[in-house]
Amino acid sequence: MTLDVVDLKGFYTSPLGLVAQQTLTRAIQARWREPHGLAILGLGFATPYLEALRRGAERTLAFMPAEQGVMHWPEAGLSASALVQAGDMPLRDAAIDRLLLVHALEVAESPLALLSEIWRVLAPGGRLIAVVPSRRGLWARLDATPFGQGQPFSRAQLTGLMREALFTPIHWTEALYFPPVQRRTVLRAAPAWERVGATLGLPFAGVHVIEATKQVYRPVASRKPARRFALAPALLPGN
Numbered sequence: 175m176t177l178d179v180v181d182l183k184g185f186y187t188s189p190l191g192l193v194a195q196q197t198l199t200r201a202i203q204a205r206w207r208e209p210h211g212l213a214i215l216g217l218g219f220a221t222p223y224l225e226a227l228r229r230g231a232e233r234t235l236a237f238m239p240a241e242q243g244v245m246h247w248p249e250a251g252l253s254a255s256a257l258v259q260a261g262d263m264p265l266r267d268a269a270i271d272r273l274l275l276v277h278a279l280e281v282a283e284s285p286l287a288l289l290s291e292i293w294r295v296l297a298p299g300g301r302l303i304a305v306v307p308s309r310r311g312l313w314a315r316l317d318a319t320p321f322g323q324g325q326p327f328s329r330a331q332l333t334g335l336m337r338e339a340l341f342t343p344i345h346w347t348e349a350l351y352f353p354p355v356q357r358r359t360v361l362r363a364a365p366a367w368e369r370v371g372a373t374l375g376l377p378f379a380g381v382h383v384i385e386a387t388k389q390v391y392r393p394v395a396s397r398k399p400a401r402r403f404a405l406a407p408a409l410l411p412g413n
Contacts, residue, residue, distance in 0.1 A: 179243035182219045195222045212271035218278025221247045268297040275304040280324030289339035313380030341386035350380030
């Protein structure tokens with residue numbers, strides 16, 4: 175299942191999308207407060223959140239999967255967005271310091287292959303923040319928003335996937351506790367929903383926000399020593 179750039183842009187210009195953007199931006203900035211001098215990449219549809227991170231960064235890029243479509247970003251000036259094959263990004267190894275993954279992992283044909291490509295382009299010590307729909311959340315059960323598309327994940331599934339792709343999770347939080355409805359009364363109360371949900375650790379958050387670091391050294395699987403066979407000398411003619 176894929177997401178369309180027109181639908182994504184439409185969601186983030188709606189009242190519900192704007193509140194979701196503000197909520198998740200706070201969660202992201204709590205981890206990446208001052209990415210000065212760093213190379214930042216947003217993969218999927220991360221542009222609503224990149225604006226808050228690009229100030230002071232060495233460079234900020236927005237890569238959008240070919241199946242999704244691409245839009246000009248930022249709105250003013252030269253475009254820093256590109257249409258790419260997410261599993262084969264046009265970047266050299268270790269080119270990126272911070273990577274923000276939004277609206278991508280849950281719709282990837284192979285989540286492990288996507289994370290492996292992210293591992294390749296991240297620098298040693300580079301960090302990844304992935305925003306992924308939660309299997310237990312209400313947002314994943316309603317297809318009226320982009321967070322209701324694709325395959326949601328449990329915390330255990332995400333942790334196992336990250337480790338298999340050679341990432342070490344270092345911080346975990348959840349967000350979007352308020353229900354995905356356009357009612358003004360609900361949207362005005364969204365900050366209160368977030369405070370109560372985070373304080374009490376309620377189980378119905380809409381998304382996981384996981385930060386992970388790249389493991390620099392790939393583990394080497396132990397192998398059994400190869401069996402050696404002693405070959406008897408061939409008989410010579412006349413022997």
